[in-house]
Amino acid sequence: MKFTKEVVEMIKTFMINNVSDNPNTLTLITCNHFQITKPTVYKYINELIKDRIIEKLGSNRSPKYQLVESVYNWKYENDHIEEDILWSKDIAPLLKNLKSNVKEICQYGFTEMVNNVIDHSESDILFIQLTVDYLNLKIQVSDSGIGIFEKIKTDLGLEHPKQSILELAKGKFTSDPENHSGEGIFFTSRVFDTFLIFSHQLRFVGFGNDDGFLFDERSDLPGTTVHMEIKKNSSTLLKEIFDEYADPDKNPSFHKTRIPVELMQHEGESLLSRSQAKRLISRFDRFTEVILDFKGVAQIGQAFADQIFRVFTNKHPDVHLRTVNKSVDVENMIKRVQSTK
Ligand SMILES: Nc1ncnc2c1ncn2[C@@H]1O[C@H](COP(=O)(O)OP(=O)(O)OP(=O)(O)O)[C@@H](O)[C@H]1O
Numbered sequence: 001m002k003f004t005k006e007v008v009e010m011i012k013t014f015m016i017n018n019v020s021d022n023p024n025t026l027t028l029i030t031c032n033h034f035q036i037t038k039p040t041v042y043k044y045i046n047e048l049i050k051d052r053i054i055e056k057l058g059s060n061r062s063p064k065y066q067l068v069e070s071v072y073n074w075k076y077e078n079d080h081i082e083e084d085i086l087w088s089k090d091i092a093p094l095l096k097n098l099k100s101n102v103k104e105i106c107q108y109g110f111t112e113m114v115n116n117v118i119d120h121s122e123s124d125i126l127f128i129q130l131t132v133d134y135l136n137l138k139i140q141v142s143d144s145g146i147g148i149f150e151k152i153k154t155d156l157g158l159e160h161p162k163q164s165i166l167e168l169a170k171g172k173f174t175s176d177p178e179n180h181s182g183e184g185i186f187f188t189s190r191v192f193d194t195f196l197i198f199s200h201q202l203r204f205v206g207f208g209n210d211d212g213f214l215f216d217e218r219s220d221l222p223g224t225t226v227h228m229e230i231k232k233n234s235s236t237l238l239k240e241i242f243d244e245y246a247d248p249d250k251n252p253s254f255h256k257t258r259i260p261v262e263l264m265q266h267e268g269e270s271l272l273s274r275s276q277a278k279r280l281i282s283r284f285d286r287f288t289e290v291i292l293d294f295k296g297v298a299q300i301g302q303a304f305a306d307q308i309f310r311v312f313t314n315k316h317p318d319v320h321l322r323t324v325n326k327s328v329d330v331e332n333m334i335k336r337v338q339s340t341k
């Protein structure tokens with residue numbers, strides 16, 4: 001049967017969109033989805049292979065397909081390098097055909113993360129990896145320095161490097177307030193579809209990954225590696241994310257944050273005590289609006305709630321605390337402590 005150009009495009013688009021999740025069964029699912037024969041599917045697969053969009057691995061009897069990836073690697077001495085120069089000299093020429101909003105996000109994330117290596121990592125070396133396929137773009141920025149979670153732990157006198165992740169999620173933490181404002185990771189982790197930081201045994205998962213965990217433990221990796229992924233057809237606008245958290249009239253920096261309270265639970269604790277609450281609310285007074293997201297938190301203790309929703313709010317009436325995704329138990333506990341104001 002001869003298909004119209006539009007139908008052929010549809011079949012190919014289906015295969016491109018589904019190959020990553022179905023590497024071994026691409027032929028089968030395409031046959032089933034369009035009710036077409038195997039030879040027809042093979043014809044279009046072969047065209048996609050010829051166009052270097054997908055590639056075949058494995059044997060002819062059990063083929064496995066994947067999107068063709070172009071991988072580029074750079075290694076720089078961390079000595080008098082400048083992030084914007086690296087971007088325009090090495091990366092931007094490879095991304096000429098990207099949509100302008102996606103290019104802008106990549107430039108922002110790249111320059112922010114490279115600047116972090118230059119200014120904070122104490123690493124001799126900077127590694128960059130760019131991976132491009134038909135649908136996605138991945139940028140990885142790595143160093144062999146002191147490690148981001150360790151650095152924040154030391155600077156803030158925290159007990160465990162895990163606790164650094166909460167501080168990164170809040171935003172406005174910087175080791176160097178004279179020269180920095182603690183914005184880079186806050187915004188970069190919110191504009192990419194996937195944002196991960198690996199350092200030593202910890203991994204921080206950014207906000208694009210809706211139902212993912214926020215951190216876990218893994219094998220030891222020295223230094224810091226930041227991994228950012230975005231779909232080439234993403235419609236995210238950097239400006240929209242800035243506008244959501246920052247008000248140009250309320251300089252300096254952004255005034256609003258949103259914190260997944262669940263992060264504290266991942267540290268392995270029930271949320272009961274005043275000291276935990278104090279750690280959660282530390283640096284809240286740098287914002288005018290704080291949204292506490294209770295997703296994944298079943299209950300909180302009376303002392304924890306009292307410290308935040310009575311003691312803190314009485315002391316800081318100018319910080320507007322909002323809560324979202326509360327369970328009934330959490331909501332009742334907040335009401336209980338607020339009734340004794
Ligand atoms: N590669 C790294 N190695 C070690 N520490 C890091 C690294 N990247 C970031 N950090 C730590 O994380 C903090 C937060 O980084 P972030 O980019 O969010 O803010 P900043 O660089 O301090 O300020 P800004 O990005 O607004 O200039 C840094 O101040 C530093 O303590």
Ligand SMILES: [Mg+2]
Nearest residue numbers: 112116184185
């Ligand atoms: Mg930075």
